[in-house]
Amino acid sequence: MSSKFCKNHLVPLAGRVIAGLLALSGCQPNTTPKAEVATAQKRVAALPARPVAAVVAAPSFVGYHRYRGTVGTQPVILELLVDASQNFGSKGLRCEGKYFYERRTGGDLVLKAPAPYRPGQPLHLLEDPTGTWQATQPLGPVLSGTWTSRAGRRLPFALREDYQDAVRYETLTHAARGPACSPEYREYAAWRPFAELTQEFLHLLGPDTLRPALRRLQCPPPARRRARTRAAARQLDCADAARSIGQSFNAYGLLAIKEGEYVNEYNGSRPHAEDRARLYDLRAGRWLTLAELLRPEADSLRLLEQLVSRHLVNNQDTNLEAQGRPDFYWQPGDSTIVALPRSGVGFTSQGLVLLYEPGEVSYGPAGPVEVYLSYPELLPLLRPASPVARMLRERGLWRDGQKQ
Incomplete structure (x- = not known):
C-alpha cells in the first residue's frame, strides 16, 4: 500500500465500528470540566516517548506522524499523513489519517481535513459521520483540543507524537x-x-x-x-x-x-x-508466519479455516456493501471449508483481514473478497506466547481464562 490510509481497502474497516463509538460517546457528559482537561493532559505528559527533537519535522509538518494520548479518559493511537493529493488539486496539501481506541476492538476510525491543509492554522479534522476534532494549535509534536460528537457531546483530547514500539x-x-x-x-x-x-x-x-x-x-x-x-x-x-x-x-x-x-x-x-x-x-x-501465531495443536489451522468459512456462508463481516457488491454469494460446492488466501493475512487494530483474490472462492460478481475476523473470536486459536497475544495483553484485551 502507499502511505495513503484510504488505499488498499483500509477504509471499509471504519464503517463497521461507527455505532460502537457512538455508544461510547453517548455515555459521556455534555460538558468538559477544566479538571478533566488537566487530567487528560497530565496523562499524555506521563506517556513514555522518544525526545521531541527526534520527531520534529519541517515547518509544514508534512509526512507521516503517529500520536498517542487520550480522548476523554480513553487511550488512543492516532496516525496522520500530510502530503500532496488530487483531493484538492493544486489548491494545497491534504491531511488524512485514522485512529483507534487501544482498550477496545472497535477498529479504525477515519479522519480527514475538510479543506486543504494550511501550516500554522489550528488543526481541524472530520471524523465522518461521528464527530469533529478541533485542536487549539497547528499540527505539530503536541496536539490538544476538543472532540465533539454530532449530537454536541464534547470530550477533551491530548496527544503527543510518539514512535515507541513503532516505526517512523x-x-x-x-x-x-x-x-x-x-x-x-x-x-x-x-x-x-x-x-x-x-x-x-x-x-x-x-x-x-x-x-x-x-x-x-x-x-x-x-x-x-x-x-x-x-x-x-x-x-x-x-x-x-x-x-x-x-x-x-x-x-x-x-x-x-x-x-x-x-x-x-x-x-x-x-x-x-x-x-x-x-x-x-x-x-x-x-x-x-501465521503458523507461529496459532496454537501448536494440529487442528488450529483447520479451525481457522472453518471460522473463515462460517463468515463466508453467513456473509458476516465481509463488508460487502462497502465493497459495492451487496449481492455477493458464496458457493461452497463439494466442500464447506475454504483454505486461507494465497496472498496472506493482514493485521489491523481490530483483527485479521483475509484477502481472497478472484478464483480463490466462488462468488457472484467479479472481484476480490475481504473477510474480517475480530480478535475476540480469534483468542481461542492464538498461541499465548505469540507477539499478537503479547499485543492483546498490553492493550488489556487478552482474557486470562483462555485455553492454555
Whole structure:
C-alpha cells in the first residue's frame, strides 16, 4: 500500500465500528470540566516517548506522524499523513489519517481535513459521520483540543507524537520506462507507446535507520532503488504498472505491511491487481508466519479455516456493501471449508483481514473478497506466547481464562 490510509481497502474497516463509538460517546457528559482537561493532559505528559527533537519535522509538518494520548479518559493511537493529493488539486496539501481506541476492538476510525491543509492554522479534522476534532494549535509534536460528537457531546483530547514500539517512515516513489510497445498494441497506447512502472519503497526515518532489528525493513539506497525499478520496468510488456507498499498497523512492536501490484495492459485486457500482507516483529527483527501465531495443536489451522468459512456462508463481516457488491454469494460446492488466501493475512487494530483474490472462492460478481475476523473470536486459536497475544495483553484485551 502507499502511505495513503484510504488505499488498499483500509477504509471499509471504519464503517463497521461507527455505532460502537457512538455508544461510547453517548455515555459521556455534555460538558468538559477544566479538571478533566488537566487530567487528560497530565496523562499524555506521563506517556513514555522518544525526545521531541527526534520527531520534529519541517515547518509544514508534512509526512507521516503517529500520536498517542487520550480522548476523554480513553487511550488512543492516532496516525496522520500530510502530503500532496488530487483531493484538492493544486489548491494545497491534504491531511488524512485514522485512529483507534487501544482498550477496545472497535477498529479504525477515519479522519480527514475538510479543506486543504494550511501550516500554522489550528488543526481541524472530520471524523465522518461521528464527530469533529478541533485542536487549539497547528499540527505539530503536541496536539490538544476538543472532540465533539454530532449530537454536541464534547470530550477533551491530548496527544503527543510518539514512535515507541513503532516505526517512523516515509514512502518513496520511483518511476521507470520499459520497452516500447509492439506495433499491434500501439493503437491501445497512443497516449503512452511504452511500458511504465511506478514503484514505492518504505524508507525508515530518524533513529529507526540505525536499529539493527529494522534492517530488513529499510529500503535500499537511492542508486539501487532506481536500478531495481528500471530492471522491473524492462520486464513489462506494453503495460502501465504500479507497485505500492504501506502499513495497516504500527504499534506494540508489530508492523503490518501490505504490498500491492496493479497492472493495466495496453492490449485491451482488463486491469488486474494483487495484494500481499505480511507481519513484522519490530522487537525480534523478523517476519512472522501465521503458523507461529496459532496454537501448536494440529487442528488450529483447520479451525481457522472453518471460522473463515462460517463468515463466508453467513456473509458476516465481509463488508460487502462497502465493497459495492451487496449481492455477493458464496458457493461452497463439494466442500464447506475454504483454505486461507494465497496472498496472506493482514493485521489491523481490530483483527485479521483475509484477502481472497478472484478464483480463490466462488462468488457472484467479479472481484476480490475481504473477510474480517475480530480478535475476540480469534483468542481461542492464538498461541499465548505469540507477539499478537503479547499485543492483546498490553492493550488489556487478552482474557486470562483462555485455553492454555
